[in-house]
Amino acid sequence: MKNIALKTDVTFDELLAAARNKFGAIRFEEVKVGDQIFELAQIADMPAYLDKLVNKARGGKKIDLPLWAKIWPSSLVLGFYALKFKASEGAKFLEVGTDGGLCGMVAARRGYEVVIADTDDDALLFSRLNAFRNGLDEKIRMNKVDFSETDFEEKFNYILGCEILHRDDVAESLPGFIAKHLADGKDSEVLLAMDKKRGGKKFFEQTKDSYRLMRQEVPVGGNSGEAKSIVSLVRMGVK
Known part of the structure; x- marks a missing residue:
């Protein structure tokens, strides 16, 4: 199996070794969501890793930036919402375009069944590593997806996603x-969070006739009352 994160019998040490082999030193950063604390794997020397990617690009190779490796403000906003909102009893959660699995882990810690799905092998590797680190591996399943082709043959009460609409192929197939x-x-709802500047216009144009939509703008960070960024929190339910 190409992706070690999808192996049922993999260990934490094997996952950590795989991450170190590709990205070098790995550190775990403590992240607080409400009253819950999680530890998320981070590339310890991100500038050095980015330099390696730039060198590959000079050779004409296509590179993908590790956007999944950053702790985005939107994941903190959606994670807090997933912690506090009243979900239906026995609900099943699907997190897509994972943010290191933070939002999925919030739901799993609340006792819900969770699947984390992504198109990227490395994103799944870090999500599985995080699930282990936070004692949630037995509560979360990992799946690799192609949004235009994958069919899980199951349905979920809540679909969560952070910063997943910046790619046109995703916006079109999601x-x-x-x-x-x-x-x-x-x-049942779709719960999305993204920087307000990345509005996902194409996605929302395609879905406006099928879903009722509620949007809330959430200021994050900043000093002296000024927001560092504005996160759009979007709730979509079937009409």
Whole structure:
């Protein structure tokens, strides 16, 4: 199996060794969501890793920036919402375009069934590593997806996603994926969070006729009352 994160019998040490082999030293950063504390794996020397990617690009190779390796303000906002909102009893959660698995781990720690899915092998590696580190590996399943092709043959009450609409291919294929995997019922929702500057116009244009939408702008960080960034928290339910 190409992706060690998808192996059922993998150990924490094996995952950590795989991450170190590709990215060098790995550190774990403590992140607080409400009254819950999680530890998230981070590339210890990100500038050095980015330099390696730049060198590959000079050779004409296509590179993908490790956007999944950053702790985004939007993941903290959505994680806090996932911690506090009232989910239906026995609900199933799907986190897509994982943020290191933070939001999925919040739901798992609340006792819900969680699947974390991403198109990127490394994103899944770090998410599985984080699940182990936080004692949640037995509560979370990992899956690799292609939003235009994958069919889990199961539905979820809540689909979570942070900063997943910046790629046109995702924005175009995600509506169909959601339609296949969001459970029927008025309580089922898609919960998205993103920097306000990345509005996801194409995605919302495709979904406006099928879902009711509520949007809240959440200021994050900053000093002296001024926000460092504005996160759009979006709730979508079937009409």
